[in-house]
Amino acid sequence: HYLRCDLLRGLHSLNFLIAILGSFATMVIIAKTQVRFPTDVIYIYDGIRMTRMALLTLAFSAIPYASCFCDDFNDRYIYVSLIRGNIKKYVWSKVLSVFFSAWLAMFIGMLIFFCVAGLRYPWVSQDNAFSQMLIGNYSPICFLVESAMRESLLGGVLAICAAYGSLFLKNRLFVYTFPIMMYYFVINYVEKWLQLPDWCVLYRIYGAFYEVWDKEWQDFLYAVLMTILFMFFLGCLIHRKVEREIRGGNE
Numbered sequence: 001h002y003l004r005c006d007l008l009r010g011l012h013s014l015n016f017l018i019a020i021l022g023s024f025a026t027m028v029i030i031a032k033t034q035v036r037f038p039t040d041v042i043y044i045y046d047g048i049r050m051t052r053m054a055l056l057t058l059a060f061s062a063i064p065y066a067s068c069f070c071d072d073f074n075d076r077y078i079y080v081s082l083i084r085g086n087i088k089k090y091v092w093s094k095v096l097s098v099f100f101s102a103w104l105a106m107f108i109g110m111l112i113f114f115c116v117a118g119l120r121y122p123w124v125s126q127d128n129a130f131s132q133m134l135i136g137n138y139s140p141i142c143f144l145v146e147s148a149m150r151e152s153l154l155g156g157v158l159a160i161c162a163a164y165g166s167l168f169l170k171n172r173l174f175v176y177t178f179p180i181m182m183y184y185f186v187i188n189y190v191e192k193w194l195q196l197p198d199w200c201v202l203y204r205i206y207g208a209f210y211e212v213w214d215k216e217w218q219d220f221l222y223a224v225l226m227t228i229l230f231m232f233f234l235g236c237l238i239h240r241k242v243e244r245e246i247r248g249g250n251e
Contacts, residue, residue: 002085002093010065010101019102022060023109024116030054031117040125041117042134045144046209057106058179061155064101066162066178068094070170073245082246091242095160095235102159106152114144134209138216147208150220153227154206158182160234167241 010016027048031038035047048054072078081090123140124131135143158179165182166175183202191201204210205223212219 002081002089003096006065006068006093006097007100009068010097011104013064016064016101016105019060019063019105020109020112022063023057023106024112026053026056026060027110027113028116031113038121039128040122040131040140041114041144042124042131042140043128044117044121045114045147046131046134049207049209055180055183057109058155058158058183059176060109061102061106061152061159062162062176062179064105064159065098066102066159067166067172067175068098069163069166069242070172070175073170078242078246087243087246088239091239092235094163095231095238098159098163099156099231103152103156106155107148110148110152111145114148136216143208143216146216146220150206150208150223153223154183154202155179157227157230157234160231160238164234164238164241167238167245 030048030051030053031044034051034053035044038044038047069078072081078090123144124135126132161182162175162178165178187202190196198204199212199222204212205219205226212222
C-alpha cells in the first residue's frame, strides 16, 4: 500500500493547498505588476511567462511532497516502511507521488488563475492579432488547458529533482528552492555550454508558446515522453542513493 499512503500524504495535506494557492497568487501578482495593457487571457499568460518572476511558480511544485525523504529519514520512518516491503516499491511510490502531487498542484493553480482572469477579460480578443497568432486555429480554452498540463509536467519533474537533492542535504528550505536553482542552472549554463538542439531545450519542450515539432499535439506528446524518461532516470538515481543510505544506516 505504498502508493496509496504516499498519495494521501501528498494530496491530503496543508502543503498541497499552499502549493495551489501559491501558484495562483504568484501569477496574479505578476499579471498585476508586470503585464502592461492586458487585453485578453492569452496575452496575459504570455506576458507572465516572459518575466523572470514566472520561475517562482516552479518553487511551489516542491511543497506538496518533495520533502518526503527528509521526513522519512529524519523520523526514521523509512525503516518501518521497509519492514514488510522493499526498497524498489518504496522508491517508485515516492517518485510517482512526488510527481503527481506537484503536477496537480501547479495545474489546479494555473486553471484557477485562468478562470479568474476569464471573468474580467475575454479568452482571446478579436482586436489582438498577436494573441490570435499565438493560439493559431486552436480553441483558447483548449490551448490554456493543454498549456497548463504541459507546464505542470515540468513542475513535476523538478519536484522529483528536489526529492533526489534532499537525499544529499536533508533541509526543507533547500528542497523548496531547489526547483528554481535547478531550472535556472540548466537553461542558462548546461544548455548553452552543450549547445543543445531545440528538441532538448527545457523551455521549448514544456513552454506553451514554443514549438519543437510541427503540431501542438505532437509537442504535447513529446513533453509527456520526455517526462517519462526524466522520471525513469531520476527514479533510478533515487533508488541507488536510498539503497546506499539504508546500508549506511544499518551498519
